[in-house]
Amino acid sequence: MRFTVRVIGAAAGGALACVAVVGGVQSGGTESAEAADTASLVAEGAPGYAVEDFNYPLADKILAEQNIVLKRGDGHITLADCVPGTGQLELLARDRAEKICFNTVGTEGWLTLEIPAVFSVKGNDYSTTVDMTVGTEEKSYEIGKNTWTPVGETADPEGRDHMLVEIRVAK
Missing domain, CATH: 1.10.287 (Helix Hairpins)
Known part of the structure; x- marks a missing residue:
């Protein structure tokens, strides 16, 4: 009671x-x-709201140090130091002596960026598509899993210089 x-x-x-x-x-x-x-x-x-703008973190620092323009992404594709045997996406660009590598996580991901003169991409276990531009044209390339795929100037009959502008992956 x-x-x-x-x-x-x-x-x-x-x-x-x-x-x-x-x-x-x-x-x-x-x-x-x-x-x-x-x-x-x-x-x-009160603290403000956390709003995701999808801008790549530390993009200015990466541009200054590595001359790679990373714009926006969902966080599932990230620039990384190249480590053999780890299942990274790997890129070769004509104006670079070393490969550029990306880690991929999750079931799908996307990253917009600008890397000039990319001519070959090595896929990993993901289904990967890269978009490239040459002049005003945009071209998409399906990347073979765990193998090097010619893209850009090596896949272009005219041998034109292409810029990598987007990477998309899905499991």
Whole structure:
């Protein structure tokens, strides 16, 4: 019986407090102005919302250090140091002495970027498509799994220089 009385009393007290707050805010007096100021201060002091903009993190630093433009992605394709035997996507570009490698995770992913003069891509266990541009033309290439696939100038009858602009993967 005591438990029931306490619950009813707490519920009634909560309801009265709610009515008092609402009544105070609506009354238009000094109390309502103070309550509104307090509410806005709390809202202003609260942390902001985390909104994903899909911009590649540290893209400016990577551009400065490695001259690779990484634009946007979903986080499932990331630039990485090349490590043999780890199942990375690997790229060869004419103006680079070393390969460029990407780790892939999850069931699918995408990354927009700009790497000029890419001429070969080694796939991994994912189904991979790369989009490249030459002038105003855009071309897509399906990359063979775990094998090197000629793209860009090596796949172009005219041998034109292509820029890699997007990578898409799916398991």
